[in-house]
Amino acid sequence: MSPFPLGILAASGGVEAVAAYDLLETTTLASDASSVSFNGLQAYTEYKHLQVRIQARSRRASGSSGDTLALRINNDTGNNYANHALRGDDFGGFRGLSFSVPNGDSIRLETVTADNAEANENYGSLIVDLLDSFENSKNKTVRSFGGRNAGISLIGLGSGFRNNTEPITSLEFFAISANTAAGSKFSLYGIKG
Amino acid sequence: MATQTYIPLATTTLTANTSTLTFQSIPQSYRDLVLIVSGQGSSDSSLTFRANGDTGANYSWMQMSGDGSSVSGGSRSPDNKDTEAIIGIIDGSAVGNAIVNFQDYSITIKFTNALGRGNDSNSGVRMSIGSYFNTGAITSIELRGNFGTGMILSLYGIEA
Numbered sequence: 001m002s003p004f005p006l007g008i009l010a011a012s013g014g015v016e017a018v019a020a021y022d023l024l025e026t027t028t029l030a031s032d033a034s035s036v037s038f039n040g041l042q043a044y045t046e047y048k049h050l051q052v053r054i055q056a057r058s059r060r061a062s063g064s065s066g067d068t069l070a071l072r073i074n075n076d077t078g079n080n081y082a083n084h085a086l087r088g089d090d091f092g093g094f095r096g097l098s099f100s101v102p103n104g105d106s107i108r109l110e111t112v113t114a115d116n117a118e119a120n121e122n123y124g125s126l127i128v129d130l131l132d133s134f135e136n137s138k139n140k141t142v143r144s145f146g147g148r149n150a151g152i153s154l155i156g157l158g159s160g161f162r163n164n165t166e167p168i169t170s171l172e173f174f175a176i177s178a179n180t181a182a183g184s185k186f187s188l189y190g191i192k193g
Numbered sequence: 194m195a196t197q198t199y200i201p202l203a204t205t206t207l208t209a210n211t212s213t214l215t216f217q218s219i220p221q222s223y224r225d226l227v228l229i230v231s232g233q234g235s236s237d238s239s240l241t242f243r244a245n246g247d248t249g250a251n252y253s254w255m256q257m258s259g260d261g262s263s264v265s266g267g268s269r270s271p272d273n274k275d276t277e278a279i280i281g282i283i284d285g286s287a288v289g290n291a292i293v294n295f296q297d298y299s300i301t302i303k304f305t306n307a308l309g310r311g312n313d314s315n316s317g318v319r320m321s322i323g324s325y326f327n328t329g330a331i332t333s334i335e336l337r338g339n340f341g342t343g344m345i346l347s348l349y350g351i352e353a
Contacts, residue, residue: 019197021197021198021199022195022196022197022198023196023197023198023351023352023353024195026353044195053225053294053296053351053353055296055297055300055306086257087257088255088256088257088264088266088320089255090255090266090267090268090270094257094265094266094267094268095266096257096264096265096266117271118271119304119326121303121304121328122271122303122304122324122326123297123303123306124306125294125296125306125308125322127294127308145308145310145320146308146322147255147306147308147320147322148306148322149253149254149255149268149270149271149306149322149323149324150271151271153253153255153268153270153271153322154255154322155255155256155257155320155321155322156320183302183303185224185297185300185353187224187353189198189351190195
C-alpha cells in the first residue's frame, strides 16, 4: 500500500465533541533528582481521572538493569498501599511472573532503565492512570503499564491501591534504589468525565 | 494552564488487504503518539513497526501474551536487535484492536519506546514494548502485518 501523508482525517458528524483530555503539567529533569512531585492538584477537580506519562531512567549503577519506580499519594509515607503486578521478562529466556506487595509504603509501578544497563539514551516507559482521583468516597486505585528494552527486557501491568478515600492533592514519583536521571520526563494529564 | 491534546492526526480505512502502510510527515509539535488499530486481519500476524524507513537491526522488543490456556512471550534483546519491533497482534479470524503509545518520539536525546497492547476475541491479549535504538526524531512510521480490508488505523498526537 502506498504511504499516506498525515491530514487524511475521516469525515465525521453528529454530536459536537468536547475536549476531554488535557495536558496539565510537565516536568523534565534538568539534573538528577531524588523524586518528582506534582502538588496542588486540588486545582484540577474539574477532571475525573488523571494520567501520568513517563519516560524515566534511574542512576542505579549496579545490581540490576532496572529500578522500580514508585508512587506516593498526598505525601503519605505510611504503610497504606498495596499493589499487584503481571510481568514478562527475558531473564534466561521468557518468564511470566506475578508479584504483590501488601502494606507497602508506596505503590510499586514498574521498572525503568537503570545506568547499569547500556546506552544513556535508553529510558523506560510508563503510563499511569489514577481513576476517580478527586472522589472522597473511594479508596484510590492506580493502574500502570510499562517496560523497558535494556539489559533484561521487561513488560508489565500493575495495579495499585491506597487505603484512603481523600481526594488526591499531590503525587510523588521516585526510583527506589537511586536518583532519577536528568532527561526523565513526567507529564500529567486530566481526563474529564 | 491546561492544554487540549490527544489531537487526531490521521485515520484511514483499508480498502484492500495489505502488509505495510506508512504514516509520513509526522509533525514534531507533539511528544507522544497514540496509534489505534481496529479490525480483522487477512491472516494471523504480529503488528510491528519501523521508524524513518530504517530497515537495519536497530529495534528491540519484549512481548507477553495470554490465550486463555497459557502464558507465552518472547523478546529480541538489545544485544540481539531485530529489523522491526513487535507492538501488537493481528488476528485473521476475529476482530481485534491494538493501542500503541510511542513515547518521546520527537525528542532527540532518547531512544523511542512504543508501549503496545493488543486485544482480540480469538487469540487473546498481548502486551509489548518495542524500542527504536536511534535518537533521531521519528518523522515516519511504517506499520507491518497482515492488515485486512476494513481495518481502521488512526494516529493521535499528545503534547507534553
